[in-house]
Amino acid sequence: MNTTVVRLTARSMLGGRRVLLLAALALLIVVLAVLLRVFADIDQGEAAALLRAVSLGTLLPLFGLIVGTGAIGPEIDDGSIVYLLAKPMSRATIIHSKLVVAVAAMFTFAVVPTVLAALIMVGGSGSLAVALGAGAFAAGAVYSAVFLLLATILRQAVMLGLVYALVWESLVGSVVPGARVLSVQQWALSVAESIAAPGLLSADVALGVAVVLLVGAFAAATWYAGWRLARFTLTGPE
Amino acid sequence: MATLTIDRVSRWFGNVVAVNDVTMTIRPGITGLLGPNGAGKSTLIAMLSGFLPPSTGAVTLDETPIWGNSDIYRSIGLVPEREATFEYLTGWEFVLANAQLHGLADPGGATRRALAAVDMEAPAQRRVGEYSKGMRQRVKMASALVHDPSVLLLDEPFNGMDPRQRMQLMRLLRTMGDDGRTVLFSSHILEEVEQLAQHIEVIVAGRHAASGDYREIRRLMTDRPHQYRIRSSDDRGLAAALIADGSVAGVALDGTDGGLNIETTEFLRFAGLLPRVARDAEISLYEVSPADESLESVFSYLIRR
Numbered sequence: 001m002n003t004t005v006v007r008l009t010a011r012s013m014l015g016g017r018r019v020l021l022l023a024a025l026a027l028l029i030v031v032l033a034v035l036l037r038v039f040a041d042i043d044q045g046e047a048a049a050l051l052r053a054v055s056l057g058t059l060l061p062l063f064g065l066i067v068g069t070g071a072i073g074p075e076i077d078d079g080s081i082v083y084l085l086a087k088p089m090s091r092a093t094i095i096h097s098k099l100v101v102a103v104a105a106m107f108t109f110a111v112v113p114t115v116l117a118a119l120i121m122v123g124g125s126g127s128l129a130v131a132l133g134a135g136a137f138a139a140g141a142v143y144s145a146v147f148l149l150l151a152t153i154l155r156q157a158v159m160l161g162l163v164y165a166l167v168w169e170s171l172v173g174s175v176v177p178g179a180r181v182l183s184v185q186q187w188a189l190s191v192a193e194s195i196a197a198p199g200l201l202s203a204d205v206a207l208g209v210a211v212v213l214l215v216g217a218f219a220a221a222t223w224y225a226g227w228r229l230a231r232f233t234l235t236g237p238e
Numbered sequence: 239m240a241t242l243t244i245d246r247v248s249r250w251f252g253n254v255v256a257v258n259d260v261t262m263t264i265r266p267g268i269t270g271l272l273g274p275n276g277a278g279k280s281t282l283i284a285m286l287s288g289f290l291p292p293s294t295g296a297v298t299l300d301e302t303p304i305w306g307n308s309d310i311y312r313s314i315g316l317v318p319e320r321e322a323t324f325e326y327l328t329g330w331e332f333v334l335a336n337a338q339l340h341g342l343a344d345p346g347g348a349t350r351r352a353l354a355a356v357d358m359e360a361p362a363q364r365r366v367g368e369y370s371k372g373m374r375q376r377v378k379m380a381s382a383l384v385h386d387p388s389v390l391l392l393d394e395p396f397n398g399m400d401p402r403q404r405m406q407l408m409r410l411l412r413t414m415g416d417d418g419r420t421v422l423f424s425s426h427i428l429e430e431v432e433q434l435a436q437h438i439e440v441i442v443a444g445r446h447a448a449s450g451d452y453r454e455i456r457r458l459m460t461d462r463p464h465q466y467r468i469r470s471s472d473d474r475g476l477a478a479a480l481i482a483d484g485s486v487a488g489v490a491l492d493g494t495d496g497g498l499n500i501e502t503t504e505f506l507r508f509a510g511l512l513p514r515v516a517r518d519a520e521i522s523l524y525e526v527s528p529a530d531e532s533l534e535s536v537f538s539y540l541i542r543r
Contacts, residue, residue, distance in 0.1 A: 002339070003338075004335055004338040004339050005339070007335075008324060008327075008335060011324075011326060011327075012324065012326065015326050016326075078320070078322035079318060079320035079322050080320075080322040080323055080324055082289070082316065082318050082320075083323065083324070083335075083336060083339075083381065084339065085289070085308075086287065086288070086289075086311050086314070086316045087308070087311050087336075087339040087340055088308055088309050088310075088311045088312045088340065088341065089308060089339060089341070090308060091308065230306065230308075231291075231306070232289065233284070233289055233290045233291075234284045234287075234289035234290060234318075
């Protein structure tokens with residue numbers, strides 16, 4: 001990890017309007033929780049189902065897309081990445097530093113609001129908040145790494161990421177049961193399920209498999225992004 | 239002493255050959271890489287700066303391969319053509335970040351020295367996004383100089399600069415060359431290159447067309463056969479009168495549109511000859527235009543030699 005890369009990435013990712021968008025989305029989920037707590041009488045099961053759909057199902061892949069691609073995509077697009085790459089520093093270090101920023105942003109803007117919303121809706125008694133927090137963190141880290149990789153190797157990373165987040169994770173996962181084994185959301189759910197009170201959440205992937213896949217996907221995406229960045233080329237055919 | 243070597247290097251992208259079997263050695267001092275747009279200059283600079291592997295051949299700095307070797311950047315300073323920097327940083331922050339990324343022992347001191355070298359101390363507290371083109375170019379220079387590299391690579395550094403900025407940058411590059419650094423810059427404008435570079439490498443359509451002192455290149459470019467298109471009141475009469483002179487290498491009557499196509503080997507003598515011959519033969523000249531004055535044709539002449 002390199003502190004200068006971390007600092008530059010944090011400034012470019014969170015300096016502009018992107019941070020406002022992230023904060024607004026984070027606030028939305030907390031406000032939703034407050035409104036439901038005040039105006040509707042929801043039980044733990046309903047709160048779990050809601051957060052599962054809103055946070056794990058939508059917010060996390062979307063945030064992962066924003067922070068994962070935002071950590072490196074704009075610099076590759078405008079060419080300023082060259083100032084980071086033309087340095088006596090391993091390219092993997094650059095990826096690690098950018099990933100640290102992306103995961104930290106995920107934690108702040110997606111994991112913390114999810115935990116807060118759970119606490120607001122069901123109170124501090126249950127284990128739901130901890131369960132969802134752990135699941136959200138696991139999913140957030142993997143999404144960050146995968147989308148960072150995507151932005152490193154593809155110019156159309158945002159489009160492709162959006163298709164993955166919306167089509168694969170939501171649609172294919174719900175229609176084709178077998179596809180769920182390859183869904184970050186299901187892996188995260190499996191982690192959350194193991195922590196939450198029995199019956200609150202259910203996942204299609206066993207915990208052991210989920211943990212191996214989460215760690216494996218995170219490590220593989222991070223390693224491959226570094227490998228590809230080490231082979232970054234500046235000019236192509238015009 | 240840093241020497242860049244390009245040894246039998248080709249680079250292709252799919253079916254397109256961008257650089258075709260080029261061999262050149264770039265030594266300390268200022269070298270200009272001259273060629274028309276799309277000739278492969280940027281591809282060469284990308285390979286020299288470690289951002290593109292050659293398809294075949296070797297690109298080395300003092301015998302160390304450049305591709306895939308991030309330690310090489312201790313010796314190389316790169317000024318990319320694209321303007322984008324970290325717009326949200328001030329000039330000072332930008333150069334300082336570069337110093338820190340190099341892991342320099344005294345990044346603050348190095349930043350001060352680099353900004354002083356490009357005369358950018360005063361605007362250093364303003365954001366890079368607010369800089370003019372010339373200031374941007376200079377702050378990019380400072381970022382490339384901050385680690386005191388022995389090699390400086392600049393891709394089209396004069397593009398879009400006004401004459402004053404151009405002079406300023408030339409002065410700066412001359413200082414770099416006089417310091418014994420290996421400075422390579424690319425340009426598609428002959429005048430730019432010959433004002434600055436002691437040594438010129440010409441590249442055309444991906445091939446190494448000429449190499450040497452700027453005077454040699456200049457001579458090659460002016461002594462080549464020039465072609466003119468002429469329309470007159472009596473094309474045939476004019477053709478007969480012109481071919482009698484030794485400076486005229488060929489005359490052709492244009493059958494379809496009328497007019498004459500003339501080739502001359504001695505530009506200055508022909509310039510005096512044509513009006514004299516026309517006056518003596520009482521022929522009116524309607525049109526005299528160079529048929530091949532574009533830079534491309536000068537370059538393609540060099541390549542044919």
